[in-house]
Amino acid sequence: MSDDHIDELIEAVLRQLKAEGLVASSSNLRSQADNSQTAGSHTHTNISADLVIDSDDPTTSMQRIIPGLENAADQDALVMLMETTTARIGVGRAGYRPKTKTLQLFQSDFAISQDALYREVDPVLLQKFDLFQVETMITEGKEQYLLRPDLGRKLSSEAMALIKSRCVKRANIQICVGDGLSATAIEVNIPKIMPVLISGCQSVGLSLGTPFFIHHCRVGVMNDIGDILEPDVVILLIGERPGLGRAESMSAYMAFQPRSGDTDADREVICNIFDNGGTNPLEAGAYAVQLAQTMMKNRGSGVKMRLSKDSER
Amino acid sequence: MLLRTKLFGKNYEFADIRVLMGKANEEKSGDRLAGLAADTTVERAAAKIVLGHVPLITLRQNPAVAYDQDEVTRVIDDGIDSAVYEQIKGWTVGELREFILDDRNDGERLLKISPGLTAEMIAAVTKIMSNMDLVTAARKIRVIRHCVNTIGEEGTLAGRLQPNHPTDSPEGIRASIYEGLSYGVGDAVIGINPADDSYSSVARLLDMSYEVIQAHKIPTQNCVLAHITTQMRCLEKGSPVGLMFQSISGSQKGNEAFGISVGLLDEAYALAKKNCYPLGPNFMYFETGQGSALSAEAHNGWDQLTLEARNYGLAKRYDPFMVNTVVGFIGPEYLYDTNQIHRAGLEDHFMGKMSGISMGCDVCYTNHAKTDQNASENLAVLLTAAGCNFFMGVPMADDSMLAYQSTSFHDIATLRATFRLHPAPEFAEWLESFGITNQSRFTSRAGDATIFLNRTSK
Known part of the structure; x- marks a missing residue:
């Protein structure tokens, strides 16, 4: 039987099997056939059996500072150049393309950003901090959330009713938590910032409203909260848009007596809240309490408050 | 102004050039956010057909913002080379597309008609071009x-x-x-x-x-x-x-x-x-x-x-x-x-x-x-x-x-x-x-x- 004939026969059998749904694709069966032919090589099999791959985590800060370029004209100077910036330099090249390690680190960093964006905040965390959950006008999941920022800025009517029935009104400080664009940011920062916020407010005699969690949340939702609960200050802790390899960054948006129609110009923000390199969440919490006191003293926030501060000078 | 076509036996009519231009776009979330996108894929196809018949003169007469209200409109309209414009104002958007793609018309030729075009005309022809149309047309033009x-x-x-x-x-x-x-x-x-x-x-x-x-x-x-x-x-x-x-x-x-x-x-x-x-x-x-x-x-x-x-x-x-x-x-x-x-x-x-x-x-x-x-x-x-x-x-x-x-x-x-x-x-x-x-x-x-x-x- 000629090779051509064999191939033809195999193809015919495959078509039959595929039609019956017994195999997925022709390549599978061919590679199985190839394996069975080479299975006699014991050495090959043994090497595979003994294979141990136990790769170091390439995302640690120690690994990240290792230059990809190994034969620089001045290798010490290359390390010094790399120390001046967080940009990905000194990476070297494979022809015109990045080296394998550099490419795979980039892909890993991208992956963690994506997972943070599409994941939901762990319900156990919400329970632990006694945060009941409400929804915005988003009803069709993450895709709609990304496409319709306007709907993420409004509470659903069920949310409004629930908040009215469960929350203390006219407190000094109303704390809210929103997923925003990163569930990870909320999960890593809330356990650290919440205790500081709560004890900080108590120690300076500020009354606290009933905190809750807003799913599919945009910053503008603060206006609805102000309209319903009328606190002096709303503090919204919300996940930021993930950067490459950095999904844990959170912002604290704050506004004095927010109402419908208010904009970012009426708000203050403490951004880049994360451990190791950003604004430490413990410090951010303490600063937020301080800022709340200033807002209450000035009876304003955002550009308005800054203008009044300027006129005092 | 009547802007209408029949497609698969159904009438598709567009109120004005603004509406037509929005619905003739390929799918973009921003157009949808603005409430300008076509409701259905067939409506989009219909909009492209109608837009293909619109003469260039109509697009000059219907800028995105009126001449007396917007300085960008004035910059563009005042910059039109009237001699070139007079030659092409009767062309339809569909004819402009075919002129651009005609293999006898090189980049220099395209740059010669460019001063006769308003932004709305260039936008309109872009809407009815496919991705490879856009690649090959742009490839002809060198701007040094x-x-x-x-x-x-x-x-x-x-x-x-x-x-x-x-x-x-x-x-x-x-x-x-x-x-x-x-x-x-x-x-x-x-x-x-x-x-x-x-x-x-x-x-x-x-x-x-x-x-x-x-x-x-x-x-x-x-x-x-x-x-x-x-x-x-x-x-x-x-x-x-x-x-x-x-x-x-x-x-x-x-x-x-x-x-x-x-x-x-x-x-x-x-x-x-x-x-x-x-x-x-x-x-x-x-x-x-x-x-x-x-x-x-x-x-x-x-x-x-x-x-x-x-x-x-x-x-x-x-x-x-x-x-x-x-x-x-x-x-x-x-x-x-x-x-x-x-x-x-x-x-x-x-x-x-x-x-x-x-x-x-x-x-x-x-x-x-x-x-x-x-x-x-x-x-x-x-x-x-x-x-x-x-x-x-x-x-x-x-x-x-x-x-x-x-x-x-x-x-x-x-x-x-x-x-x-x-x-x-x-x-x-x-x-x-x-x-x-x-x-x-x-x-x-x-x-x-x-x-x-x-x-x-x-």
């Missing part, structure tokens, strides 16, 4: 401009070196400049986005980048992409400015949101011609991007593609050295996914070229758009095939200040090698003399930032 060096020549591809740093550290930015230069990137411009827009910080970065250029005798121009008023102040006080930059919008109201006006741009242009250090004659650099007018609520009820075309109509007034769309920066509420970003990139590049602009593209995305780096690499390949003048060169495509992903130094080097393209001629010569390339190929020095340090002997 000169500042210190020459951009846009046949067989070349330039790169903007974008060495940003989260806190504007001059040492950190210099390190990224060295890295980019060692990959042959930086011929379009060494262009720094500052985190701090203050005069002293911007002046410091202008001085630093100019010193690098002088120290190594690099035939290129520098730019710090601060607000244009900050750059004007620097220029007045004697800072070395290669190119003057500004982000622009397709309507007067949109430009007001950016804190600029035609009067201010005129003033900046006059100052640039007088005080920028290069030979010129092209001294301006603009960035654009679909959706910016809508995000400032300055779109006047028109679609994002038409507003984008008007950016190029405005930019033309200043004969810029370079213009690029920042195509994926705005986020998924305007361009949702890979398809939409690719389409917008190809549209913008063609519209810029058709407007007679030296056109590049920041092929990019933010992490909440439904796309990835592979998709960006694809679009860069498509745009190189379309004859794009330049791309961004960012260390490993990851901008450490603006928190988005663009294209890398490696990408520009790869695209040149794959398509057999060269850097700007003066810059290519410098790369040879500096030993980064030898007969256009990388040497072992390529990719090594330390070759620019004084402690290294050549």
Whole structure:
């Protein structure tokens, strides 16, 4: 039987099997056939059996500072150049393309950003901090959330009713938590910032409203909260848009007596809240309490408050 | 005005040119957000058919914002070459498409009719062109401009070196400049986005980048992409400015949101011609991007593609050295996914070229758009095939200040090698003399930032 004939026969059998749904694709069966032919090589099999791959985590800060370029004209100077910036330099090249390690680190960093964006905040965390959950006008999941920022800025009517029935009104400080664009940011920062916020407010005699969690949340939702609960200050802790390899960054948006129609110009923000390199969440919490006191003293926030501060000078 | 067609036995009617232009667009989340998108795919097809029959004269008579209400409209309309316009005003949009694609009409011929076209005409024809139409039409047109060096020549591809740093550290930015230069990137411009827009910080970065250029005798121009008023102040006080930059919008109201006006741009242009250090004659650099007018609520009820075309109509007034769309920066509420970003990139590049602009593209995305780096690499390949003048060169495509992903130094080097393209001629010569390339190929020095340090002997 000629090779051509064999191939033809195999193809015919495959078509039959595929039609019956017994195999997925022709390549599978061919590679199985190839394996069975080479299975006699014991050495090959043994090497595979003994294979141990136990790769170091390439995302640690120690690994990240290792230059990809190994034969620089001045290798010490290359390390010094790399120390001046967080940009990905000194990476070297494979022809015109990045080296394998550099490419795979980039892909890993991208992956963690994506997972943070599409994941939901762990319900156990919400329970632990006694945060009941409400929804915005988003009803069709993450895709709609990304496409319709306007709907993420409004509470659903069920949310409004629930908040009215469960929350203390006219407190000094109303704390809210929103997923925003990163569930990870909320999960890593809330356990650290919440205790500081709560004890900080108590120690300076500020009354606290009933905190809750807003799913599919945009910053503008603060206006609805102000309209319903009328606190002096709303503090919204919300996940930021993930950067490459950095999904844990959170912002604290704050506004004095927010109402419908208010904009970012009426708000203050403490951004880049994360451990190791950003604004430490413990410090951010303490600063937020301080800022709340200033807002209450000035009876304003955002550009308005800054203008009044300027006129005092 | 009756704008109607029958399709599959059903009538599709469009109230006016504004509605028709919105519904004739390929799917974009921003048009949907603005309530301008076609309700169904068949309605979109119907809109394209009707738009194909619209004569160019009607588009001149129906600008996105009325002539007496908007200075961008006035700039574009007043700039029309009447002799050219008289010859083509009777053409339909469909006929314009076929003229552009006709293989007997080369790039020079297309640039001859360009002065007779308003932004709305270029937007309209773009709407009825397919992706490959946009590639092949743009490929014909070469727009060559000169500042210190020459951009846009046949067989070349330039790169903007974008060495940003989260806190504007001059040492950190210099390190990224060295890295980019060692990959042959930086011929379009060494262009720094500052985190701090203050005069002293911007002046410091202008001085630093100019010193690098002088120290190594690099035939290129520098730019710090601060607000244009900050750059004007620097220029007045004697800072070395290669190119003057500004982000622009397709309507007067949109430009007001950016804190600029035609009067201010005129003033900046006059100052640039007088005080920028290069030979010129092209001294301006603009960035654009679909959706910016809508995000400032300055779109006047028109679609994002038409507003984008008007950016190029405005930019033309200043004969810029370079213009690029920042195509994926705005986020998924305007361009949702890979398809939409690719389409917008190809549209913008063609519209810029058709407007007679030296056109590049920041092929990019933010992490909440439904796309990835592979998709960006694809679009860069498509745009190189379309004859794009330049791309961004960012260390490993990851901008450490603006928190988005663009294209890398490696990408520009790869695209040149794959398509057999060269850097700007003066810059290519410098790369040879500096030993980064030898007969256009990388040497072992390529990719090594330390070759620019004084402690290294050549």
